[in-house]
Amino acid sequence: MLNQNNISTNTKILCIIGHPISHSMSPLMHNIALKDLKLDYVYIAFDVIPDNLKQALEGIKALNIRGINVTIPYKEKVIRYLDFLDPIAQKIGAVNTIKLKDGLFFGRNTDAEGAIQALSNSGINSSGLDVLLLGSGGAAKAVSYGLIQNINKLTILNRTEHKAKELADKLKKESRSQIDAKKLNETTLTNAIKEADLLINATPIGMYPSHHESIISRDMLHKDLAVFDLIYNPLETQLIKDAKTLGCKTLNGLDMLINQGALAFEWWTNKKPNTILMKKKVIETLSEK
Ligand SMILES: NC(=O)c1ccc[n+]([C@@H]2O[C@H](COP(=O)([O-])OP(=O)(O)OC[C@H]3O[C@@H](n4cnc5c(N)ncnc54)[C@H](OP(=O)(O)O)[C@@H]3O)[C@@H](O)[C@H]2O)c1
Numbered sequence: 001m002l003n004q005n006n007i008s009t010n011t012k013i014l015c016i017i018g019h020p021i022s023h024s025m026s027p028l029m030h031n032i033a034l035k036d037l038k039l040d041y042v043y044i045a046f047d048v049i050p051d052n053l054k055q056a057l058e059g060i061k062a063l064n065i066r067g068i069n070v071t072i073p074y075k076e077k078v079i080r081y082l083d084f085l086d087p088i089a090q091k092i093g094a095v096n097t098i099k100l101k102d103g104l105f106f107g108r109n110t111d112a113e114g115a116i117q118a119l120s121n122s123g124i125n126s127s128g129l130d131v132l133l134l135g136s137g138g139a140a141k142a143v144s145y146g147l148i149q150n151i152n153k154l155t156i157l158n159r160t161e162h163k164a165k166e167l168a169d170k171l172k173k174e175s176r177s178q179i180d181a182k183k184l185n186e187t188t189l190t191n192a193i194k195e196a197d198l199l200i201n202a203t204p205i206g207m208y209p210s211h212h213e214s215i216i217s218r219d220m221l222h223k224d225l226a227v228f229d230l231i232y233n234p235l236e237t238q239l240i241k242d243a244k245t246l247g248c249k250t251l252n253g254l255d256m257l258i259n260q261g262a263l264a265f266e267w268w269t270n271k272k273p274n275t276i277l278m279k280k281k282v283i284e285t286l287s288e289k
Helices: 026-036 050-062 077-081 087-092 111-121 138-147 161-172 186-195 238-245 254-269 275-288
Strands: 012-018 041-047 067-070 097-101 104-108 130-134 153-158 178-183 198-201 226-229 249-251
Touching: 012 026, 012 050, 026 041, 026 254, 026 275, 050 077, 067 254, 077 104, 087 104, 087 111, 087 138, 097 254, 111 138, 111 226, 111 254, 130 138, 130 186, 138 153, 138 161, 153 161, 153 186, 161 178, 178 186, 226 238, 238 249, 254 275
Parallel strands: 012 041, 012 067, 130 153, 130 198, 153 178, 198 226, 226 249
Antiparallel strands: 067 097, 097 104
């Protein structure tokens, strides 16, 4: 834990805003990395109710809070309050990291880069693959934007069909890859999974406390499939467990979480955090839960 005796009038503040926020691993992983580098910062979490988002951001500016992570449900809503938006975040349509500099908010998205780093470090080479993406929310947008230049085909299935189609239309402006979008149901899932090389779960199905659920039954998976489940709590979802029993390559959401956090940390502090330490802290905490 951070030694509160070291907090002084010089201590700079970093934070995360979201609602709810109690599940977030960000304070733990950032504070341990700040302490490791002996940086005079503290990272705290704010549970901001939807009616208060504007006032919360005004307060953050007034209090000169230097760095802000943004989580569900504000990654899209914060954009209107920013002074500058990184072009990639603009294309993704979601911001997970803000830096306050000279009284102005600069917004970025480190989820996309974090996810792509995690995939390539895991040995899953997405180049030329047929990818099946489940979900069309903030995480799906970031991951698909990161992947779209290199893959052969992307099929997006989502519970709300028009959101899948809107995402597909946006991605088509960025890439010549084949992009298809449909409503998520048993039939579309059965057909799409047969042709897929990489399955990405960007829905919360399988997340704690619904950790016995999976978005897809084991008998629909096949051994040549690589599976990337963006969920990190639990570290091994039912989907990952099922895929492992078939010998599939698998990746959970932990490395994406650490990578997006490390990119934000470096942007705020100009120092590279110890990602091994950050990861160890998150694993320890999730294992205790
Ligand atoms: N590892 C990481 O660093 C990281 C980062 C961000 C997110 N994530 C994980 O990614 C997942 C999605 O997060 P997000 O930020 O994209 O959330 P989000 O913006 O709320 O999007 C959620 C997506 O899941 C779909 N969905 C929700 N409940 C569903 C259900 N019961 N059945 C079918 N589809 C359902 C939604 O469909 P509709 O459009 O129909 O609502 C939407 O497409 C979460 O599990 C989150 O923990 C991980």
